[in-house]
Amino acid sequence: MDYDDAYANVPHIPDGESYPPRWASEAAAFRQARAPGCDDLGVPYGDTPRQAYDLLRPKTAPKGTLVFVHGGYWLRFDRSFWSHFAMGALARGWSVAMPSYDLCPDVRIADITRQIARAIQTIAKVEPGSLALAGHSAGGHLVSRMAQPGLLPTDITDRINTITPISPVSDLRPLLHTAMNAQFQLTEATAAAASPALMADRLAIPTHIWVGADERPVFLDQARWQADAWSCPLRIDKGRHHFDIIDALKDPESPLMRDILV
Template identity: 85%
Template sequence: MKLDDAYANVPHIPGGEDYPPRWAAEAAAFREARTPGRDKHDLPYGDTPRQAYDIFRPEVTPKGTLIFVHGGYWLRFDRSYWSHFATGALARGWSVAMPSYDLCPDVRISDITTQIARAVETIAAAEPGPLALAGHSAGGHLVSRMAQPGLLPGDVTDRITTITPISPVSDLRPLLQTSMNDRFQLTQDTAVAESPALMTDRLAIPTHIWVGAEERPVFLDQSRWQADAWSCPLRIDAGRHHFDIIDALKGPASPLMQDILG
């Protein structure tokens, strides 16, 4: 369809197809090297197998919890691919929770938004202290949606210090012109309802949007649309594309981690 290539990342990133297996291998090695008993895995937050999360804890009393939501166009991946990206926050003394969620076409994007809200509420009930939300690509959309008033209880949103969408999809209307919509089953109305860039009522949570300078033009557009609509900072990371922009999550002193945790 008209916008299929515009929203395709793998063909336009050198070695793009190698990233997912590399992420999975690095994540598995990270989990294997962790101190036994420190972390917890497969903690349920809902009633399907994919509605579960892992939590990684630092060696010190946690300062708070970073909730990282993965991407994959709401169609692929789970939390097991991303464990090693907890490194930076752990070094800063924060716990890191990583939820999975059900995927399209088994559910709609609006259902996934509701699932992530339930995950955030469940994690908040289990972990004391401040909460920081970050997500990549579709995950950037999902953490942005948490700023909708009433989606989360007030005692949870009061604890959210930052929202950091990384290469987010903020306006879902263009996806109507992709073949992916055969699985999303978006309509004009549901695309509008699920678009962070079109949210006219938002909680006043500090937000920083990140995108790679070498990303597909539509992702630069998507990030700008949300930054303009939300009147929040947009960080364009020089030399980074859609897959390697998240490498900065592994660096405790990286500018990205500074925006996420302060």
């Protein structure tokens, strides 16, 4: 298998290279159109500039907070690309927190996992009520890791209603065979330790895994591996690929949003 090609999304999605700049433009326009003072942008949760989150609030008292963790193979992007994907949750009366995090190779994937746990703890201290976790691609991996016992305090995990990994990377061992591993610096042991599909113990938090029917075969495999290991539902979204599967986050009545916000 050519692992680099198998795990490459852009070359296999029509006009794939146009998605990131389009996301960034739509996200910026969405933030600009928001009422002044209703959101908190760039709230720090750690000691580096990228350890910060944006909190977008609904028009009424929030029912809870959705924490959405972005993807990009732990190598690229930040919170500024995704603001408009908060539309669905905001319309349903939920706040949405979107953290950035440090990227490989400056840090390791295990470090990023701990950063996301720190971000969730910081958010939970100031935002009361229920929590929902969702993440896309590498973000799906990161929210899945939050089900590891002891990573988050019990008083916070007790508030998490759902975990929704979208097109997640659940077993990191195949990435050892990609050129990206020069930046990840994974070993067989660290890849296994960081893989949600291999987590022997996990918290009993309701989980639904989503993947696009038109995704690369390895992403369908990754989603199935986690769903089988976790004995949780797997939703295969017909006609969707790795980039447009998250469009459903903008629709408050989409099946994806119904799984995320129960």
